Amino acid sequence: MLRLAGAAGVTLLVFLQGSPAAAGPMAVLNGRVIDARTGTLLPARVSIRDSAGEWFFPRCVSAEGTAVDYQRNRKGSPAMHTTLSADPFMVRLPPGKYTVTAQRGKEYLPVEREVVVEADSTDIVLPLVRWIHMARLGWYSGDTHSHRSLAETPNLVLAEDLNLSFPLSHWVREGRVSPVKGNRVPAPAPQPGPIKIDDDHLVYPLNTEYELGGIGGRRHALGAVLIIGHKTLFHQGAPPVAPVAEQAHREGALLDFEKHSWSWSLMLAPVMKVDLFELSNNHVWPGPFQLGKWTFEMSPAYMRVATDQNGYTEWGWIDYGFQTYYALLNCGFRIQPTAGTGSGAHPVPLGFGRVYVQQPDGFSYENWIEGLKAGRSFVTTGPMLLATVNGKPAGHIFVSASAGGVYRVAGRVESRYPVDRVEIVVDGLVVRTLKPRGERTPDEGLRTLFSADISLTGSGWIAVRTFTRHPASRIRFAHTSPWHVEVADHPLKPRAEEVDYIVGHLDRELRRHQGVLEPASLAEFKAALEFYRALEVNASAN
Numbered sequence: 215m216l217r218l219a220g221a222a223g224v225t226l227l228v229f230l231q232g233s234p235a236a237a238g239p240m241a242v243l244n245g246r247v248i249d250a251r252t253g254t255l256l257p258a259r260v261s262i263r264d265s266a267g268e269w270f271f272p273r274c275v276s277a278e279g280t281a282v283d284y285q286r287n288r289k290g291s292p293a294m295h296t297t298l299s300a301d302p303f304m305v306r307l308p309p310g311k312y313t314v315t316a317q318r319g320k321e322y323l324p325v326e327r328e329v330v331v332e333a334d335s336t337d338i339v340l341p342l343v344r345w346i347h348m349a350r351l352g353w354y355s356g357d358t359h360s361h362r363s364l365a366e367t368p369n370l371v372l373a374e375d376l377n378l379s380f381p382l383s384h385w386v387r388e389g390r391v392s393p394v395k396g397n398r399v400p401a402p403a404p405q406p407g408p409i410k411i412d413d414d415h416l417v418y419p420l421n422t423e424y425e426l427g428g429i430g431g432r433r434h435a436l437g438a439v440l441i442i443g444h445k446t447l448f449h450q451g452a453p454p455v456a457p458v459a460e461q462a463h464r465e466g467a468l469l470d471f472e473k474h475s476w477s478w479s480l481m482l483a484p485v486m487k488v489d490l491f492e493l494s495n496n497h498v499w500p501g502p503f504q505l506g507k508w509t510f511e512m513s514p515a516y517m518r519v520a521t522d523q524n525g526y527t528e529w530g531w532i533d534y535g536f537q538t539y540y541a542l543l544n545c546g547f548r549i550q551p552t553a554g555t556g557s558g559a560h561p562v563p564l565g566f567g568r569v570y571v572q573q574p575d576g577f578s579y580e581n582w583i584e585g586l587k588a589g590r591s592f593v594t595t596g597p598m599l600l601a602t603v604n605g606k607p608a609g610h611i612f613v614s615a616s617a618g619g620v621y622r623v624a625g626r627v628e629s630r631y632p633v634d635r636v637e638i639v640v641d642g643l644v645v646r647t648l649k650p651r652g653e654r655t656p657d658e659g660l661r662t663l664f665s666a667d668i669s670l671t672g673s674g675w676i677a678v679r680t681f682t683r684h685p686a687s688r689i690r691f692a693h694t695s696p697w698h699v700e701v702a703d704h705p706l707k708p709r710a711e712e713v714d715y716i717v718g719h720l721d722r723e724l725r726r727h728q729g730v731l732e733p734a735s736l737a738e739f740k741a742a743l744e745f746y747r748a749l750e751v752n753a754s755a756n
Contacts, residue, residue, distance in 0.1 A: 220438075222377065228569055229416050236378055238308060239308070239309065239333060239501050240304050240306045240307065240308060241306070241307055241308070241309045241331045241332060241334060241335060241336065242304055242305070242306055242307070242334070242335040242336070242337070242716040243262070243272075243304065243305050243314075243329070243331050243336050243337075243338060244275075244304050244335060244336070244338070244474050245272065245303050245304070245305075245306055245314065245337070245338045245339070245340060246300065246302050246303070246305075246338075246339050246340065246691070247260065247298065247303075247316045247318075247340045247342060248339060248340070248341050248342070248343055249341070249342060249651070249661045250341035250344075250525070250646055251343070251344075252739055254300075255300040255301060255302070256300055256318060257297070257298060257299050257300045257318070257369070257373040257375075258297070258298055258316045258317060258318045258340075258341055258342065258373055258374040258708055259295050259297050259298075259316070259317045259318065259356060259373050259374065259563060260272055260295060260296050260297075260298055260303065260314065260315070260340075261295040261296075261313075261314070261315045261317075262305060262307075262312055262313070262314050262315075263294075263312065263313050263675055264307075264308075264311065264313075265308055265310065265312075267642045268378075269285070269292075269294040270305055270307055270312070271283045271285075271295075271296045271305065272296050272298065272303040272304060272305035273301060273303060273304065273305065274298060274301040274302070274303055275301060275302045275303060275304050276301045276302070277593070278301070278479045279298070279299045279301035279303075280298070280299045280368075280369040281297070281298050281299070281303070281369075281371065282296065282297045282366045282369045282373075283295075283296050283455070284297070284557075284563070284699075286516050286560055286561035286562075287535075287561060288504060288561045289452065289504040290501075290502060290504065290559065291499050291501030291502045291504050291561050292501055292561055293499075293500070293501065293504075293555045293562055293563060295563070297369055297373035297374070297563075298310070298369075298373060299369060299372065299373070300372075304739075305330050305449045307333060308331075309331055309333050310330070310331060310422050311328065311329070311330050311331075312328070312330075312331060313326060313328055313329075313366065313461055313579055313743070314326070314328075314338060314340065314551025314639045316330055316340035316341075316342060316473070318342055318373065318374065319355075319374045319375035319376060319568075320347065320355070320375075320565070320568065320594065320596065320598075321344055321345065321375060322342040322344050322350060322375070322483055323342065323343045323344075323345055323586065323630065323658060324342075325340050325341060325342055325343075327340060327442040327516075327590045327637045328368055328636035330628045337600050338591065339583060341444040341475070343658055344657065344715070345628075345630060345655070345657045345658050345659035346598060346628050346657060346659055348570060348598060349377070349414055349577070351600070352680075353570040353571065353572055353573070353598075353600075354377040354378065354380070354414070354570065354571055354573050354575055354582055355375075355376055355377045355565065355568040355569065355570050355571075356377060356378035356379065356380070356466075356552075356553075356568060356569055356571065356582065356586070356685070357376055357379055357380070357409075357553060357554060357557070357564055357565045357567070357568050357569075358380050358440065358442050358470050358487040358490065358553065358554045358569065359380070359423075359440055359472060359492065359495070359496060359554020359555060359556050359560040360379050360380055360381045360382060360472065360554070360555065360556070360557055360558060360668075361381075361382055361385070361556055361557060361558025362379075362381050362403030362557055362558040362564055363381060363399075363401060363558075364381045364401060364417070364419050365401065365418050365638070366645060367379050367381045367411075367564075368411050368417065369419060369563070370413060370557075371415045371565075372411060372412075372415055374396060374565040375415075375564060376415070376564060376565035376568060377414055377416065377567075377577065377582075378415075378416045378417070378418065378422045378440045378579070378582055379416075379418075379564060379565075380417075380418050380443065381417065381419065381421065382399055382404070382421050382423050382440075383400050383401070383404055383419055383420050383421055383422065384399060384421075384422040384423070384448065385397060385398040385422070385423045385445070386422075386423070386424055386425070386426075386451070387425055387426065387428070387626070388426065388427075388428055388429070389426040389428060389429035389430070389434070389436060389449035389451065389452065389453065390429060390450070390452070390453075390476065391431070392450060392451050392468055392705050392747065393422050393423075393424065393448045393449075393451075394447050394449055395398075395605055396451075398434040400668075403420070403447060404419035405419070405420070406419070406420045406444070406445045406446070406450060407419075410578035410584070410631070410678065413490075413577075416431045416487055416579055416600055416660060417556050418442065418579060418581075418695070419679050420443070420445070421440065421441065421442045421443065421444070421638065422440070422441045422448050423433050423437060423438060423439070423440050423441075423442065423454075423472070424439050424441075424452050424458070425438035425472075425673075426438070426452065426453075426510070428446050429732060431731060433729075434732070435476075435477055435480040436453065436476070436477060436478045437473075437476025437477055437482075438444055438470060438472040438473065438476055438478055438604050439452075439455070439458075439469060439471065439482060439486065439488065440469070440470035440472050440490075440554070441458070441462045441467050441468075441469060441470075441471060442468050443466065443468060444461075444462055444465045444467035444468060445465040445466070445467070446461075448461065448467065451732060453478075453731060453734075454487050454735045454737075454738050455482065455485060455735075455738060456485055456486065456738060457577075458486070459485070459486035459487060459488075459600075460566070463487070464697050466583070468489040468490055468583065468586065468587060469482075469486055469487070469488040469489050469490065470488070470489070470490040470491075470492060470552060470554065471488050471490065471491045471492060472492060472495065472496075472554065473492065473495050473535075474491065474492075474495075474507075474534070474535045474538040474539065475509040475512045475513070475534065475728075476509075477512075477723055478739075479538075480538075480542075480716050480719060480721070480742070481546050481720060481723070481742040483542055483545070483549065483742075484547075484741070484742045484745040484746075485738045485742050488549060488586060489537050489549065489550065489742025490549065490550055490551070490552040490586070490681050491535065491542070491549045491550070491551055491552065492535070492551075492552055492553060492554045492567075492569030492690075493532075493535055493551040493553065493593045494532075494553040494555075494568075494593050494594075494595050495535065495553075495554060495556070495567070495692050496554060496555055496556025496560050496562065497531060497560070498531075498532065498555075498562075498566070498567050498595060498612055499560065499561055499562045499566070500562060500566050501525075501561055501562075501565070502579070503526075503528035503531065504529065505526075505528070505531070505741075506521070506522070506524040507524065507525040507526075507527075507617070508525075508532075510525040510526060512719075512755050513526075513530075514711075514715040516711040516715065516756070517533070517537045518711075519531075519533050519534045519537070520533065523660055525547065528688065528689050529626075529689050531687055534692065535623065536679075536693070537642065539713075540639070540642030541642065541708065541709075541712040541715070541716065542640055543641075543642065543675055543696060544641060544706060544707070544708035544712055545708045545712070545713070545716075545749055546593045546706065546708075546749075548572060548589075548698070549687045550586060550587065550588075550589040550591065550609070550695050551569065551589075551591070551592075551593045551694075551695055552569045552586065552591075552593065553567035553568050553592045553593045553594070553595075554567070555567055555570045566595065567585065567592075567593065567594070567595045568593070568594060569591050569592070569593050570591060570592055570593075570594065571586050571590060571591045572585055572590040572591065572607055572688075573585060573587040573665050574752075581651045585694070588609045589608055589695035589696065590607050590608055590609045590695070591608060591694075591695050592608065592690070592692055592695065593611070593692065593693050594692040594693075594694060595689075595690050595692075596629065596630065596631070596682055596684075596690030596691070596692070597627050597628065597629035597630075597631075597633070597682050597690065597691070597692045598627065598628040598629065598692065599625065599630070599635065599678060599679075599680050599692035600624055600625050600626050600627075600723065601624065601626075601678045601694050602624055603621050603622065603623050603676055603697040604621055604622050605622075606697065608677075608696070608697060609695050609696075609697070610697050610698075611697075611698045611700060612666075612697065612698065612699045612700065613619055613700045614699060614700065614701045615702065616701070617671055617672050617699075617701055618669065618670070618671055618702050619670050619699065619701075620667050620668070620669050621666065621667070621668045621669075621670065621676060621699070622665065622666075622667055622668075623638050623646075623664075623666050623667075623668055623676065623678060623696075624664065624665035624666075624677065625663075625664060626661055626662060626664070627652070627660075627661070627663075627664070627665045627680050627682075627692070628655075628659055628660070628661055628662075629652070629659060629660045629662065629682050630659060630682070631660070631682040631684055631685070631690065632652055632682060633650065633660070633662040633680055633681070633682055633683070634649075634681045634682060634683045635647050635648065635649055635680065635681055636648040636649075636650060636662070636664045636678065636679075636680045637678070637680070637681075638666060638668055638676065638677075638678055639678070639679060639681050639689050640668060640670065640674060640675070640676055640678070641675060641706065642709070642712075645668060646666050646668065648664050648666060649663050650663060653740065670699050670701075671704070672699075672701045672704030672705070672706070673698075673699055673700050673701045673704050673705050674698075674699050674704040674706055675696040675697060675698045675699065675706070676696060676697045677693065677694050677695070677696045677697070677739050678693075678694045679691060679692065679694070679703035680692050680693075701753045702750070705752075707749075707752055707753055707754040708749055708753050708754070708756075709753060709756050710750070710754065710755060710756055711754045711756045712753070713746055713749050713750050714750070716746045717743065717746050717747055717750060720739060720742055720743040720746065721737060721743060724736065724740065724743060727739060740741060
C-alpha cells in the first residue's frame, strides 16, 4: 500500500493490487492510456479480464501515481476496475488472453483491446478519442450522491472527468440519531469549502445523508435525503425533518430527494422544500438492472410503469421516477433534476449518471451550485442534450399576460449512439415525439438537430428528454430541467390521479407511523397530507 499526498492535504490510501494469487509463471502487462490526438497520458478507468472471467487490477508504475481499485458485483451486474492517474500502469498476470478496457467519463469513446500476454512482458497502448468537450461549450458535470471516500475522490474525478463531486462526510442510518454520533463514514469530518484539483475539477467535502431504516432499534423504514454543500455539522437526528432543512438552507446547502420511492419522499417536498430530484439515481447502473423488486408495491396503477417477472424493468424504474417528478412539478414545486450514483455502495462508477450545469460566467463551485439550483442543467446517462425554449436556457420562467402561447423548442443531441427519439413533455405528458436523423461529427460523435412549436393554454412547464439506441438495448437518456410558464389567473393544476395517489400514500404512511413516531414527526406527515388534500379541490380531470 502506498500513502500519497492528495489535494489540499488529503491523504490517499491506494492499494496497489495486481492479479489474484496464481500458480505458475507470471508475466507483466505494461500499459498506457493516452489521448488519441495528442498522445498525452490521460487519467482513466481501466478494466482487465481474462478469458475465464477473472478480473485483474493494475497499478501505476510511478510512485507518485495513484490507483484506486473498485470491486462490486451485485447479482451479475459487475463494476470491477481501477481508476488510474495519468501515468503508465502495469499488472502481473499469468500468460494468456485478456480483454483490456479503458474509459474516461461520458465525453470519450471507450476503447477495448484483446491482448495475448506472453511470458516476460507485453505492452499495450489504449488511445481514447474525445467525441465532445462540454467544458468548452460552457457545461460542467457533477454527481450529487457519492459514497466514495474523500481520500480517493481526487483520483476519481480526474479519471472519470467529472467536474464536481460531493463525497459523503456523514451518513446516519438510524432515526433520531445525530449524523455526528451515528456516522457510518470512518474518516474525520473535513473542513467546509471546495477543494480544487485543477481548473476544471473540484470536490466539496462536507455532505450528509440521512438514510433511516429504523428508530430506537426497531426496523421502521422512512427513507433518505441528502444535504450537499453545507458549512457546519448536523447534530440533530431526524425525524422531524424541518429543523434539518432550515439549517441546510440557512447555510446555502441543497437538499436532494435521493430516490423517489422512499416511504417518506412525498412528505419531504412540502415540509423540507427539497431542491433536487435524482432523475438518475443509484439504482441506474451501467450493468444490467437488478433491483426490480425494491419498493415494487409503491408505484400507482395510473403510471402504468413497465414490469416483468422480476418487478420493474429498467425502463419501468426510470419511468416511475420521471412520472413522480412530473407529479411534484404539477403540484407547484420548483424542484430541479439531478443525478447521483451512490458509487461506493453500488456497482456503478462515479459519474455514470451525471448532471451538467451551464456556466456562462465560468466554472466555480459557487457558479455551479447557483446554476444547479436555477435549473440551467440537464441530466444524462449518455447523450448530451442542449435545448432552448424561445431561445432561453432551461430553468427560464416565462411570464405571460395571455392564456394562449406558442413556444419554440429547439436544440441538438450530441451522442455516441444514434438517437431513437426526442420527446417534448408538457405538464407531465409527452406531447410531441420527434424522430430526427443524426449526422456524424468530425469528432466521431453524432449530432441530431430538432425543433417543434408547442402551444400552452395557461400556466405550465416544458421539458425535453431523449433516448439513444444502445447496442445492448439498454436505456440511455438525457432530460432537461423544466422551463416554466406563468399566466395570471390560469394556474398550473395537478391531475386528479396524481394528487389522489399522493394523498392515498401519505394517508397510509400516517397510519403506519402511529405509535412509532413522536407527535412532532407525525405533525409533519399531517401537514404534508393537508397540503396535498388542498390541491385535490382544483385538480384537473385525468
